[in-house]
Amino acid sequence: MTDETPVLSLKDLHVGIDGNNILHGINLNIAPGEIHAIMGRNGSGKTTAAATIMGHPDYEINSGAILLNGEDLLELEAWERARKGVFLSFQYPQSVPGLQVGHFLRKSVASIRGDEAAKGPAFRDALKSAMEEVSIPRSFLSRYVNDGFSGGEKKRFEILQLMLLKPRLAILDETDSGLDIDGIRVVSRGINAAIRGSESGALIITHYSRILEHVKPDYVHVLIKGKIVKSGGPELALELEEKGYEWLQ
C-alpha cells in the first residue's frame, strides 16, 4: 500500500443489528487506486459491512471508526456519505415505479457532483458513453428505476450509476450474483473504466472468484463470522475457489 491517506479506513469496527453482533472488529485500509475484495460465505457479515459503510440506519455501530479520506463518517447520514463520495452497488437494487431512469440519474448526479455536472452536452456525452460501455440501450432512460428490470439489467444499471457518479469509494455488493459470464464481462468493463487509473478505491464483495478474473483485485480478504481471518493478494481468491472456506475456520 502507499503512504497516502487511505480512501477508506475501517478501524476495529463492531456492528450489530437488532441486538445481534455481526461484525467483530474489522480493520481494513484501501489506498487510492486500489481494489480490494472481501470474500466469505453467506451470513459472514459481508453485506452488513457494505450497508454499514453506506450508513444504513438499521445497523448499530457498537465501536470503531469508518474514515473516508481521513474523515469520520459515523455521524453522517447515507445521503451525506454519498455526497462525500461513497457509492454502494446494491446486491438487490430497489425498484421505484413512477421514477424515470433519466430523471433519477440527473437528480443523483446533480446531488453528488453538482448541478453543472448534470446538464448540457458534457452530461449527455458521459451518459451516452457509459450506457454504451455497459450495453444499456437508450430506451432505458424512459423506464422506471429497476421496475421490471431483469437481474442482469439491474446490475448493469448499478454500474452505469457508478460510472456517472464517479465516487471516491465504490462498494460492490455481490454485483456478480445472478449474472452469466457475458454479464460479468460487461459489468467488469464498467467497474474497470470507473476505478482503474483513478484516485478512487473499490471494495468488491463476492462469494466467487469469477468477477475477480475480470477485475483484478490488489488485495483479497476472507471474512468469517464477522472477522477478517486472512488477507492476501489475488492468488488468495484462486486458493479459496480451489479449497473453499473450511480450511480457514
Add this chain to the structure above:
Amino acid sequence: MDNQVEAYLSLDDPPKSDHLWRYTSWQRAHPTGDSGSIPSDVSIPNLKLRDINGEDVEGVTLDFGQKLPIPFDGSPTSDAFMKAITHGKAILMTIPDNWNSDVPLVLEITTGKGIEAAHIHIKTGRHSEVTILTRIEGDCAWLGLLRTAETGVGSTLHDVVVNKIRHGSLLRVDSFKAGRDSTITAGTVSAGSKQTKADIRYMLDSTGANLKVLGSLLAAERMHLDHHIEIRHVAPNTYSRLNWHTACSGRSTSVGTGMLKIDKGAKLADAGQLFHNLLLSEKAKANSIPELEVEENDVVGCGHGTANGPVDESQRFYLMARGLSEKESEDALVAAFLNSTLSQMGSELVHAWLIKTVEDALDGLKQS
C-alpha cells in the same frame, strides 16, 4: 316547480349505511347542507374547448341547452339532484364518426365564486379516437358536475379530469356507458378543492368494451376527498382495471370505495381493482373499501385489493445512497407514486401536460 326539482324533492335522504354515502353524507355533499332544498342562485361555469396547443378544434361541437337523459341509473339522490340543479339541460360534446386526432383536447371549466353546476354529455362516434383533458379551476364555493358519456362502436376515449378548484367543494357525478369494442381510459387527477365527493360509474353492457380507470390524487392540509367508483360488467368479453393512488398528508382524509359488479351473463369478464394509499403524516386518514358482487361463474378473473402504508424505507435508503437528502427522497417517492398512474392516462404529450398542471400542487404537498 319543474319535474326535475319535483323528482328530487320527493326522495328521502340516502342512509349512511349506503356504500356510497358512508363517509360523506349527502347533507355534507349538498351545496347548502340543507338537503331538502335546491339553491336558486346557481350559475353555469365558463367552458372553453381548445386543443392542447391553444388552437380551435375543428369538427368537435359543443351544444348548450340539450335535453339528454343519464345513460343508466346511478344513485337516485345524486342523479336527481344534478338533473334538478341543471334544469335537465346538458352541454353536448359530439365527436363525429371516424374523427381522429393525436392532439389532445382541453376543456377548461372555470368557475366564479358562488354555487355552479353543469351537465356535460360526451358522445363519441364510431371508430373515433379522442383525448379530452378536462381542467376544473376557480374560486367557487361549490361546483356540481354531472358528466355522462356514450362511446361509439370501436372508439377510443382518453378522458382525464383534473380538479384544481382552490378552496370550494366539488360534487362530481359520472355515468359512462362503453360501446361495443370501445376503449375508455379514465383518469382522475385531484389536486384541489377542500372537499370532493365523486360518484363515478361505468357500464360495460356491450361486448368487447375495455375500461381502465386511474387515479392520481393529492390530499393535503384538511382536504376531504371521497371517490366512489362503480364498474358494472353486463356483456360478455368485457375488461376493466382500476388503479387508484392517493398520497395523503397533513390532516387530510381520503376515501376510495369501489364496487365491482359482474352480472349473470357477463361471461369471460376480466376485472380488477386496486386502491393504494401513501400515508405521509400521522394525522392523515385513508379508507379504501373495494367490494365485489359476482353473479357469473365463467369469468377470466375478478379481484380487488387495497394497500396503505408510509413511504417504503428501502426505497428511501436507495435514493439517499444516491445523494438525495431524506426530504428529497421522500418528495421523489411521492411524485413517483403519483406518476405511476398519471403516466398511464395518455400519450407522452398528455403526461407532460399533466405533470405541468399539477407540479405546483406537488410543491404544496411538500409544505403541508
